[in-house]
Amino acid sequence: MGLKINEGVKVENVYNVENDIRKAKITVKKNNGVCEAFSYEKLLKSLVMVEAPYFESEKIVSTVVENLYDGITTKEIKKIVYECLEEVDSEAANKYLAKTTLKVRSSRDKIEPFDMAKIASTLVEETGASQETAFEIASEVWKELKKLNVEYLTAPMIREIVNTKLVEYGLEDLRSRYTRLGIPVYNITSLIENGNRDNANMMHNPESIHKYVADEALKQYALLHLLPSHLADAHMSGDIHIHDLEFFAGRPLNCLQHDIRAFIKYGLKVDGTGDHTSVAAPPSHMETLMNHTGEIMLAAQQNMSGGQAMSLWNVFVAPFARGRTYEEVKQSIQMLVYNLNMAYAARGSQVPFTSMQLEFGVPNFLKDVTAYGPKGQVVGTYADFEDETRMIQRAFTEILLEGDSEGKPHLFPNTIYTLREETLNGDYDDDMLLVHELSAKYGSSYFVNMLPDYRGQMANYMGCRTCLQDTWTGDWEQDCLRTGNLAYVTLNMPRIGYQSNDEDDVFEYLDNYMDLAVETLMIRRKQGLNCLNNFDILPFLDQEVDGETYYRIQNSTLSFGFCGLNEMLLALFDEGIENPDANKFGIKCLEYINARAKALQEETGLRWSVLQTPAESTAYRFATLDKEQFGDKAILQGDNGANYYTNSSHVPVNSDIAFADKIKIEGQYHKLTPGGHIFHAFMGESYSDPEALMSLTNKIARKSDIGFWAYSSxxxxxxxxxxxxxxxxxxxxxxxxxxxxxxxxxxxxxxxxxxxxxxxxxxxxxxxxxxxxxxxxxxx
Known part of the structure; x- marks a missing residue:
């Protein structure tokens, strides 16, 4: 199977010219820093699109070819084209200027061609201006913009010029409606009346409105002030996706894996200093520790942009259950679960995004580790608390199984169950069956598989899938606790497929996109260090524990994410990830990204990783942008304008592939995504039998490389x-x-x-x- 050559506009001699240029290896440097091969065909097509005279278009392109050199910028090419076109057809030159040269960084986090009609339509919609007035104002604005020697406009800049023209025309009433208060008045009104659907965990309320207004200002601050223009362009054009831009400036750290022992030993200062809140001593009772657990996650959420997690939690809490009845333990845990689901106080009135990873028993590597109990006292080793560890896990599972008072599921914490060799030997079958009752009823439990060869002693997950493993230094505490995923940037894989003609092109684009991601992540890490050490705005994370900062930023991961591998393969081979030959190339691409991560680790001493991006909004955003840019060439899932790309390296959700084959394909990618992954088992109604699910769990754990999965029903x-x-x-x-x-x-x-x-x-x-x-x- 070979890469297919993309077909396009047929022009006499185009093929020969393209061939000569490709042999000469002439590349063009785009505004976002990405280099791509010069395309005679693409340039000619851009002139055809603005209805330039055909014969003159060929002459203009020939003029460009005469001036080509390796590394020429798109700005230089566009200047030549515009000047040539201006001499023969000023109307076409204006269209070319608006469509290809004057670009707008819009408030929708994308780069769009300038369109005078959009100014007119927003004036009509937002101010109630007549069509005649709107188009007159828009025409005046266009005349002003043509005079500016800028390549990029911003939506606020255009809006201010529109407002100036409205004042000049004596239309003050329209100007007051069209003005901008951080974001346009119209947008704030829409937020109040209709809400926003970017985040499925947020409801429509006053705090979420405040959050979205602040988010817009902080996103623009990141794009205009913290990031150089080529990185902002790369994000807005859709080559990459920079996640959590609204948190880039003040909360640049993503996920966090807590160590509850720090608070068992030293007590709790929810503000990190104790200067502004009450200070709690080390807990003496289980009920107090349950309250502290919830407060820790809520307090840390004020400092973090992503999820909070606790691993080995039931093991570390086990000494507090000594001497307590099962009902007492269950009542204490129930208080925690309700607190985590009812604390609407995080990031725009969400509940904290929490995960709890539980063990069925005390893992072998923890048996001889010192155990801390009430008042932070040493109480033996964790091997002494096997029964209590099991009791806490069972009580936690029962509470989730019961649901709330109306029978609805508790949506948080995400509850993750760790499967080890000893877990599957039959000794824990009763507890395992209860967990699978939870899976059958709500589909809310997750499973971590510690059996594959790529595992060490510890792997913990945060939020949707981000992961830490003890394969960084080999020390499970340093690698997996009090640190997390600092940030990740997602690569648009389908776009690479659309632009590549051979295998070398694919890896050149991967290099370019990874360069953009590396630069972005290093800026974000610097901002994280500033927020921790210089700006003093992350006090909870910066508090001292055992002589060091609680959050171990030096051990946090910087990750390459990716989206739409399946669609990239379809663009290249006409076959997706289900095809064995196409899939081999997908594996090769992920190995290439991992090799880059490994080289970066050696070069920088930092912890670079690769993960499957959750892509809750990114899969939709990339697909929407690529549909606009590539038209029918874009390979999209969904229809009726609701398009999306297949998540990361997953098999498409509508595939009729056998379940075992889906496991085999996706399992290959879990060892190549050590920074996080998930296998979605979308189960039908016949899988409501817990014993059937439990049998399936044994097979997945023992016979596959799947590292993390959930039965979603x-x-x-x-x-x-x-x-x-x-x-x-x-x-x-x-x-x-x-x-x-x-x-x-x-x-x-x-x-x-x-x-x-x-x-x-x-x-x-x-x-x-x-x-x-x-x-x-x-x-x-």
């Missing part, structure tokens, strides 16, 4: 009569209601409300809602 809940139903039901079978039926399913990592059966709007963006509909469920 869609279900519905009737708010009217509190009936839980399997599948996405349009009507409650008990009371006949449809308007009050909620849908639930796993989004990219965690179970969340999709919306109501009547509207299915929920908090999911259009691409994610379409993906939900497309998901094929596995049956027995």
């Amino acid at each position: 869609a279900f519905s809940f009737c708010l009217n009569c509190k009936t839980l139903m399997k599948g996405l039901s349009n009507k409650c079978p008990s009371c006949g209601e449809s308007a009050d039926v909620e849908w639930y399913d796993r989004i990219t990592g965690y179970v969340q409300q999709v919306g109501h059966a009547k509207s299915a709007n929920g908090g999911w963006n259009a691409g994610k809602r379409q993906e939900l509909i497309d998901r094929r469920r596995f049956e027995q």
